[in-house]
Amino acid sequence: MGSADYIKYYNKMTPKQLKEVVKQDTEEMGYEEGHSYSGTWASKNSGINFLNGVYPGEDEAEKYILDNNDKWDCVDAALVKYKAGTEAQNTRISKEQDKLTELNEALRQREKNWFVKIDSSKSKTKGCSCGKRILTSEINSFSCSCGKSYVSATDTKAFDTAKTKISKQSDKISTLINKRGGKIIEKWVVGGWCSC
Numbered sequence: 001m002g003s004a005d006y007i008k009y010y011n012k013m014t015p016k017q018l019k020e021v022v023k024q025d026t027e028e029m030g031y032e033e034g035h036s037y038s039g040t041w042a043s044k045n046s047g048i049n050f051l052n053g054v055y056p057g058e059d060e061a062e063k064y065i066l067d068n069n070d071k072w073d074c075v076d077a078a079l080v081k082y083k084a085g086t087e088a089q090n091t092r093i094s095k096e097q098d099k100l101t102e103l104n105e106a107l108r109q110r111e112k113n114w115f116v117k118i119d120s121s122k123s124k125t126k127g128c129s130c131g132k133r134i135l136t137s138e139i140n141s142f143s144c145s146c147g148k149s150y151v152s153a154t155d156t157k158a159f160d161t162a163k164t165k166i167s168k169q170s171d172k173i174s175t176l177i178n179k180r181g182g183k184i185i186e187k188w189v190v191g192g193w194c195s196c
Helices: 015-033 059-069 087-119 151-177
Strands: 003-011 049-056 073-081 126-127 133-135 184-195
Touching: 003 015, 015 049, 015 073, 015 184, 049 059, 059 073, 059 184, 087 151, 087 184
Parallel strands: 049 073
Antiparallel strands: 003 184, 073 184, 126 133
16 A cells, blocks of 8 residues: 555635535545545545645645645645746746756766766775775665765765755745746645555
């Protein structure tokens, strides 16, 4: 028995209206997919848990729900409120998000290359300062089981530089998003983990 995430978005409405719509959607899911282990809200406890606070975007709300909801809980509902932004602002944000994606992909590639380099090295074992040795083909993390890093100072510096660039780019995007103008958008993000 596993679990699957199930998230839906709803336009702005009162909590009372949302409860009714979620109840109807849950009943429909039950009839279409079954009530137990369906991977839908029909497999969850009935009801709705309204989360405190207002979330600045759908991604943040969805992440919070999926990080905190359990398949045995009822669904969570998060209110999202943000400014839509002008076309020029959103274009700039999109370009900066593309740069962030490129930075993340470059870091993942650098990490992947580190593992390839270790696995293809002439030495078939790698030692740690704790005295433990491990086959290079079995290394699947950057650290020994004792917690000490296998990564050289040069590679560590390169990883840290890449992570700093990613952090600065994320901060830049957050600043641009916070400065957006335009129409205020309000909606609900509803869902959680469901038994399947």
